[in-house]
Amino acid sequence: MILIGQAGRAMPISLENKDMNTATPLTSLPDHKVITLPRQPVPEYAQLLRHLPAAVYTCDRDGYINMYNDAAVKLWGRTPELGKDLWCGSWKIWHTDDVTPVSLDTCPMAVALKEGRSVRNIEIIVENPDGTKRHILPHPDPIFNELGEVVGAVNMLMDITDLKKSEKALRASEQALRESESKYKSLAAELEKRVGERTEELNEANTQLNRSNKELEQFAFVASHDLKEPLRKIQTFAELLYSKNKDVLNAEAQLYLDKISTSSQRMSRLINGLLAFSLIKKSGNDYEETDLGNIMKNVKNDFEVLIQQKGVSLKVGALPTIDAIPLQMNQLFFNLIGNALKFTVEGRRPEIEVSSRLMSVDEIADKPNLDSSRAYYEIMVKDNGVGFDQQYAEKIFEIFQRLNARTAYDGTGIGLTVCHKIVNNHNGLIYSKGEENIGAKFFVLLPVKQEKI
Numbered sequence: 001m002i003l004i005g006q007a008g009r010a011m012p013i014s015l016e017n018k019d020m021n022t023a024t025p026l027t028s029l030p031d032h033k034v035i036t037l038p039r040q041p042v043p044e045y046a047q048l049l050r051h052l053p054a055a056v057y058t059c060d061r062d063g064y065i066n067m068y069n070d071a072a073v074k075l076w077g078r079t080p081e082l083g084k085d086l087w088c089g090s091w092k093i094w095h096t097d098d099v100t101p102v103s104l105d106t107c108p109m110a111v112a113l114k115e116g117r118s119v120r121n122i123e124i125i126v127e128n129p130d131g132t133k134r135h136i137l138p139h140p141d142p143i144f145n146e147l148g149e150v151v152g153a154v155n156m157l158m159d160i161t162d163l164k165k166s167e168k169a170l171r172a173s174e175q176a177l178r179e180s181e182s183k184y185k186s187l188a189a190e191l192e193k194r195v196g197e198r199t200e201e202l203n204e205a206n207t208q209l210n211r212s213n214k215e216l217e218q219f220a221f222v223a224s225h226d227l228k229e230p231l232r233k234i235q236t237f238a239e240l241l242y243s244k245n246k247d248v249l250n251a252e253a254q255l256y257l258d259k260i261s262t263s264s265q266r267m268s269r270l271i272n273g274l275l276a277f278s279l280i281k282k283s284g285n286d287y288e289e290t291d292l293g294n295i296m297k298n299v300k301n302d303f304e305v306l307i308q309q310k311g312v313s314l315k316v317g318a319l320p321t322i323d324a325i326p327l328q329m330n331q332l333f334f335n336l337i338g339n340a341l342k343f344t345v346e347g348r349r350p351e352i353e354v355s356s357r358l359m360s361v362d363e364i365a366d367k368p369n370l371d372s373s374r375a376y377y378e379i380m381v382k383d384n385g386v387g388f389d390q391q392y393a394e395k396i397f398e399i400f401q402r403l404n405a406r407t408a409y410d411g412t413g414i415g416l417t418v419c420h421k422i423v424n425n426h427n428g429l430i431y432s433k434g435e436e437n438i439g440a441k442f443f444v445l446l447p448v449k450q451e452k453i
Contacts, residue, residue, distance in 0.1 A: 055157040058143075061150055063087045063105075063113055075136070075157055077128025087113075088155075092127040096135075109155050112140035116150045123160070135164045235264045287450040290326045292319035292333075292379070296354060299333045306341055310350055317355040320377045323450035328422045333381075335415040336442055340383035345437065353382045359445065369429050370445065376428070379444040388434040396432065419444075426450070 049056060049067075055075040057068035063086045072089060073079050080089035087110045093102040104110065108119040118141045127133045140155040238260045246254070296316050300307070307314060314337075337352065344350040356379045363378075364370050388396065397420040419442075423430040426446055434440040 055159070056154065057089060057157075058152055058154045059087065059109060059113060060152050061113070063110060065089060066152070072157065075134065075159060076126065077130060077132065086110075090126045091129045094125040094127060094133070096123050096125060098125055098133070108138040109140045109153060112142050112155070113150060113153045116142050116144075118142070126157075134159055135161045231264055231268055235261065235268070238264065286325045287323040287452055288326065289321055290324040290329055291321045292324075292329060292356070293321075295319075295326065295329045295333055298330060299337050302334060303337060303341060310341065310344060312341065312344075312350040312352060315351075315353045317353075319354070319356050319379065320358075320448070322377060322446055322448050323452075324426055324446070328425060332419050332422045332444070335419050336381045336444075339415055339442075340381060340385060340440075343383070343385040343387075343440070345384070345386055348384065351384045353380075355380050355382075367429060367445065371427070371447070375448040376445050377448060379446065381442045381444070382439065383441075384439040387436050387438045387440050388432075389436055390434060393432050393434065397430070 050069045052069055053071055055069065055072035057072045057080075058066055060066050064083050065080050065085045065088075066082055068080060068089060076089040076091065078089065078091055087104045088107050090107075093104070093107055094100065095102055102124055108122050108124070111117075112119050119138065122138065124136050124138065125133050126136050137158040137160050138155055139158065140153050142150045143152040143154060145151045238257055242249070242254070242257045242261075249257070293316075296319055300314065300316070306312075333354075337354075340352045341350070356377050359376045359378050361372070364374075364376055365372050370376060397416050420430055423444055423446070427450065428444065428446040430442065430444050432440060432442050
C-alpha cells in the first residue's frame with residue numbers, strides 16, 4: 001500500500017494480509033489518503049518499470065540496490081550487482097564543478113535513506129567507465145512502512161546533459177553577443193570619432209581650397225589687367241618704331257620687330273584667356289532654361305567667315321534645353337567648335353558634327369562622377385581633324401597643355417581648360433576620344449535640371 005500524507009508525500013507501506021490480490025485499508029491514520037497495492041510486485045508492473053525511458057532504481061533500508069531498469073543501466077554505463085552495490089550504480093560521481101568527487105555515502109540517495117526525506121534540486125555529474133560524463137538531477141524518495149520507518153528508497157534520475165549543453169551554448173552565444181555588441185559600439189564610437197576628425201579636416205581643407213581659389217582668381221584677374229597696359233605699350237611702340245623707321249631698318253631689325261609683335265600678340269591672347277578663365281564662376285542663382293540650339297546658332301554665326309574660308313561641313317543636330325548659364329554655354333561651344341576648326345588636316349575637307357541624346361539610367365550609373373538621381377544629356381562634338389593619341393585624353397584639359405607645335409597651330413592652351421571648368425560648374429562631365437590623323441570626339445554630359453540656391 002502507498003500512504004499519501006497531507007503534504008502529498010507518497011509513503012508505501014506493507015500490510016499483514018498474505019493474499020496478494022487483496023489489501024486491508026489503514027484506518028488508524030485518518031489524516032492520510034490510502035492507496036492499496038499488492039504486497040508482491042505484479043509481473044506487468046515490473047515489465048513496465050523495466051522499459052520506462054526514465055532511469056529508475058531502488059535500494060533497501062541498508063542502501064543496497066535491489067532493483068533497476070534498463071534506462072538506469074544505460075545511464076550508468078554499467079550493470080550494478082544487486083545486494084552488493086550501495087546507494088547508486090554510478091561508477092563515479094562528481095559535484096557540478098567536475099573536480100570535487102561525491103562519495104557514495106553522501107550521494108542524494110544516501111541522504112534520502114539516512115535522513116528519511118526527499119532530496120530535490122541537487123545536481124551531480126555521473127561518470128561512466130568509458131569516461132563519458134552526464135549531468136544528472138536525482139529525485140530520491142524514501143519508502144516508509146506502516147510504522148513510518150524507512151524501509152528503502154526509490155530514485156528517478158533525470159539526464160539534463162543536453163539541457164546543460166544548450167544552456168552553455170546559450171550563455172556562450174549571449175557572451176559572444178555582448179562582446180560583439182561591445183566591439184560594435186567601440187568600433188562605431190571610433191569610426192564616428194574618425195569621421196568627425198576627417199570631416200573637420202575636409203572642411204578645413206575645403207575652406208583653404210576655396211580661399212586659395214578666390215586668391216588665384218583675384219590674382220589672375222588683377223594680373224591680367226595689370227599686364228595689359230605694359231603689353232599694350234610694347235605693341236604700340238613696336239608699331240611706331242616700325243612705321244617710322246621701316247625704310248631704314250635692315251632685314252635683321254625688321255625680323256626682330258616682327259618677333260616682338262608676334263610675341264606680344266600671343267601674350268595678349270594668353271592674358272585674355274587667363275582673364276576669361278578667372279571670370280568663370282559658379283552660382284546657383286545664375287542657372288536658367290537655356291536652349292543649346294540657339295547657343296549653337298550664335299557660335300555658328302561667330303565662325304561664319306572661317307567656316308566659309310575652310311569649306312567646313314558643319315552639321316548640328318537637335319540640341320536640348322537645359323538649366324545652364326547661357327554665357328558659359330556660349331563660351332563652351334565656342335571653344336569646342338573653335339578647337340575643331342583649328343586642328344584641321346590640310347587637303348582634307350573639314351567635317352564637324354554636333355549631336356545630342358538623353359542618357360539611360362545604366363549609362364549614368366556607370367559614371368561615378370554623375371548624380372544617378374538626375375537626368376543627363378550627352379552632347380558630342382566630332383571632327384575629322386588631326387586628332388590625338390588617346391594617352392593624352394586627360395592631359396589636353398590641363399591649362400597651357402599643347403600636343404602640337406605652336407608654329408603648326410596657333411593657340412594658348414587654355415581653351416579646353418575653360419571648357420572643363422564650365423562643365424564642372426554645371427555639375428557635369430567632359431571627356432574626349434581621339435585617333436591621330438583620324439579625328440577627335442568630345443563628349444559633354446550635362447544635367448537637365450540644376451539645383452538652384
